[in-house]
Amino acid sequence: MEGTEQLTKRQMKALQTRENLLKAGRAVFLENGFQKATMTQINKMAHTGYGTAYVYFRNKDELFVELMETIMQKMYEVADLPFRPKTKEEAFSQIQKQTQLFLKAALEEKAIMQIVKEAIGASEIVSEKWNNIRTRFINGITTDIDFVQKTGLARPDLDASLIAKGWFYMNEQLMWDLVLEEVDGDFEKVAVNLVKLYTGGLYQ
Structure with a gap:
């Protein structure tokens, strides 16, 4: 753990306990699903004292x-990749790469992402968190669209924030379809089709 050199033994132990609870939580959620998982199960798997989990969560x-x-970090890294294309071809290539990486990251965490989908529908707290995640992605996409509009690569008559929302929602829906195995698992094919649709409407 970075930045732990100045921590006391007690603080180090608390950090380790928290990590143990998160690790145990992941295992319990994967085994039981979100709705059937309990804090008692998590506490037991983490080998912590009775009720310890409630000290941290x-x-x-x-x-x-x-x-x-933690799961979303890989997707955030994709979203934060620099986007400063100088040509339409460069923009298409970068968008396709980002879309493929986004879908690939979700599929690499497919089992836990399936639990995320369940939890969004079962928990107001988790649903609110997912809406915050959505907003983060949409804001980033809006910034990218603003850039290509200002450089003359994209149509200036379109509302950047509305297009950003539509683009993210398309990616999100197909991500869930892939994660839940409701469409063919070829994420690269999905990405190519998505990008052709998106860029065909946005770019001049």
């Missing part, structure tokens, strides 16, 4: 939200 929803942040 008010409930399983709060623990799961922290797990989600």
